[in-house]
Amino acid sequence: MELLSSQGDDETSKRKVLLIQLLLSLGLAFHFENEIKNILEHAFRKIDDITGDEKDLSTISIMFRVFRTYGHNLPSSVFKRFTGDDGKFQQSLTEDAKGILSLYEAAHLGTTTDYILDEALKFTSSHLKSLLAGGTCRPHILRLIRNTLYLPQRWNMEAVIAREYISFYEQEEDHDKMLLRLAKLNFKLLQLHYIKELKSFIKWWMELGLTSKWPSQFRERIVEAWLAGLMMYFEPQFSGGRVIAAKFNYLLTILDDACDHYFSIHELTRLVACVERWSPDGIDTLEDISRSVFKLMLDVFDDIGKGVRSEGSSYHLKEMLEELNTLVRANLDLVKWARGIQTAGKEAYEWVRSRPRLIKSLAAKGRLMDDITDFDSDMSNGFAANAINYYMKQFVVTKEEAILECQRMIVDINKTINEELLKTTSVPGRVLKQALNFGRLLELLYTKSDDIYNCSEGKLKEYIVTLLIDPIRL
Numbered sequence: 114m115e116l117l118s119s120q121g122d123d124e125t126s127k128r129k130v131l132l133i134q135l136l137l138s139l140g141l142a143f144h145f146e147n148e149i150k151n152i153l154e155h156a157f158r159k160i161d162d163i164t165g166d167e168k169d170l171s172t173i174s175i176m177f178r179v180f181r182t183y184g185h186n187l188p189s190s191v192f193k194r195f196t197g198d199d200g201k202f203q204q205s206l207t208e209d210a211k212g213i214l215s216l217y218e219a220a221h222l223g224t225t226t227d228y229i230l231d232e233a234l235k236f237t238s239s240h241l242k243s244l245l246a247g248g249t250c251r252p253h254i255l256r257l258i259r260n261t262l263y264l265p266q267r268w269n270m271e272a273v274i275a276r277e278y279i280s281f282y283e284q285e286e287d288h289d290k291m292l293l294r295l296a297k298l299n300f301k302l303l304q305l306h307y308i309k310e311l312k313s314f315i316k317w318w319m320e321l322g323l324t325s326k327w328p329s330q331f332r333e334r335i336v337e338a339w340l341a342g343l344m345m346y347f348e349p350q351f352s353g354g355r356v357i358a359a360k361f362n363y364l365l366t367i368l369d370d371a372c373d374h375y376f377s378i379h380e381l382t383r384l385v386a387c388v389e390r391w392s393p394d395g396i397d398t399l400e401d402i403s404r405s406v407f408k409l410m411l412d413v414f415d416d417i418g419k420g421v422r423s424e425g426s427s428y429h430l431k432e433m434l435e436e437l438n439t440l441v442r443a444n445l446d447l448v449k450w451a452r453g454i455q456t457a458g459k460e461a462y463e464w465v466r467s468r469p470r471l472i473k474s475l476a477a478k479g480r481l482m483d484d485i486t487d488f489d490s491d492m493s494n495g496f497a498a499n500a501i502n503y504y505m506k507q508f509v510v511t512k513e514e515a516i517l518e519c520q521r522m523i524v525d526i527n528k529t530i531n532e533e534l535l536k537t538t539s540v541p542g543r544v545l546k547q548a549l550n551f552g553r554l555l556e557l558l559y560t561k562s563d564d565i566y567n568c569s570e571g572k573l574k575e576y577i578v579t580l581l582i583d584p585i586r587l
């Protein structure tokens with residue numbers, strides 16, 4: 114760690130940037146935020162000198178990732194040194210597996226104008242899949258390739274990245290023993306935090322006593338809601354934020370399920386009225402399920418209110434209530450569209466227009482990914498308010514064609530998110546990171562139609578075992 118505080122030439126600055134990526138991958142970077150900020154500000158001022166003669170693909174890719182991750186817009190033209198006159202990446206690069214993997218990761222930080230990164234993604238995806246099929250790399254490298262192809266670090270969960278990379282780094286012959294031990298101890302500490310929080314969250318849920326009031330087939334996604342909170346806040350010091358995010362996510366899953374399967378239009382309309390008044394006095398006007406949902410809203414916001422007031426941030430509560438109002442009214446419109454009372458149209462997505470471009474992009478991404486995942490179950494229930502169904506009708510295409518087009522839209526939205534994160538300089542980096550983490554949450558929950566919220570096995574079980582159960586041997 115002495116390297117972070119040492120003085121030196123351009124080569125030293127380069128080594129510092131490479132170390133920062135290693136700290137990010139091992140889940141240690143948050144311990145050195147000030148040092149990293151100072152290093153990158155200093156290094157970016159002389160970026161041309163640092164990168165000028167560098168010919169190593171892995172080094173350039175890692176530097177690109179680090180600078181863009183921390184808001185420094187290193188031009189993608191830095192990769193032109195690896196392309197031929199035809200704009201294609203040189204085939205000789207395929208002999209460098211780690212370099213190809215680093216370039217693949219870098220390609221996911223591209224913006225709408227980084228065309229060279231589109232080419233990089235095609236080039237690296239093809240070669241990494243060939244490596245995986247051929248099995249010629251060492252097992253720990255193949256495992257890293259498989260994990261990265263499923264979800265690159267840019268869009269993966271920080272805790273999962275750290276746990277997986279610790280296992281990978283331990284198998285590297287040149288690993289730093291002290292750094293590896295620090296990463297293991299750090300993750301063990303995180304596990305203790307997470308287990309304690311999850312137990313407390315489950316206790317809070319049990320004390321609500323709502324389970325007996327739901328229909329027998331109703332599925333309460335407790336662990337999923339907590340996992341969503343962890344996706345938003347990785348570091349131990351943000352325990353309060355994790356808990357708030359988990360409770361709010363639990364509330365949203367209950368509301369979504371009730372709207373999709375149990376509420377009548379009349380019942381949901383009365384619930385909307387109660388939420389707008391925001392008073393327990395109207396609870397007796399509601400039927401059983403909507404009464405329980407509204408009581409849950411009151412309880413959750415009471416808990417959230419206690420938390421934000423203790424931190425002097427009570428103004429956030431008003432904003433969250435306004436968003437809840439918007440969400441409940443939007444659910445009413447969606448249910449009407451789904452049941453044929455209103456005709457589905459672009460209005461279903463118009464509400465995002467009033468948001469800043471970054472928030473608009475995140476909202477659109479969430480809506481599209483949710484709809485791609487939910488299409489089959491929505492249609493089997495007779496529901497039609499879905500981006501896939503709307504696209505099929507609007508452009509007279511098949512379901513498969515509509516899904517492919519919406520997936521392409523998500524790729525474009527990710528580029529816009531990357532672009533806006535680089536352009537937005539008036540907002541603290543911590544706030545921007547939460548926006549990115551929300552994008553990661555959407556990617557992780559819905560990528561490749563692996564719907565974690567509707568399937569307790571598969572990836573959900575894998576994440577819980579990886580993060581909370583699998584031991585780390587020191």
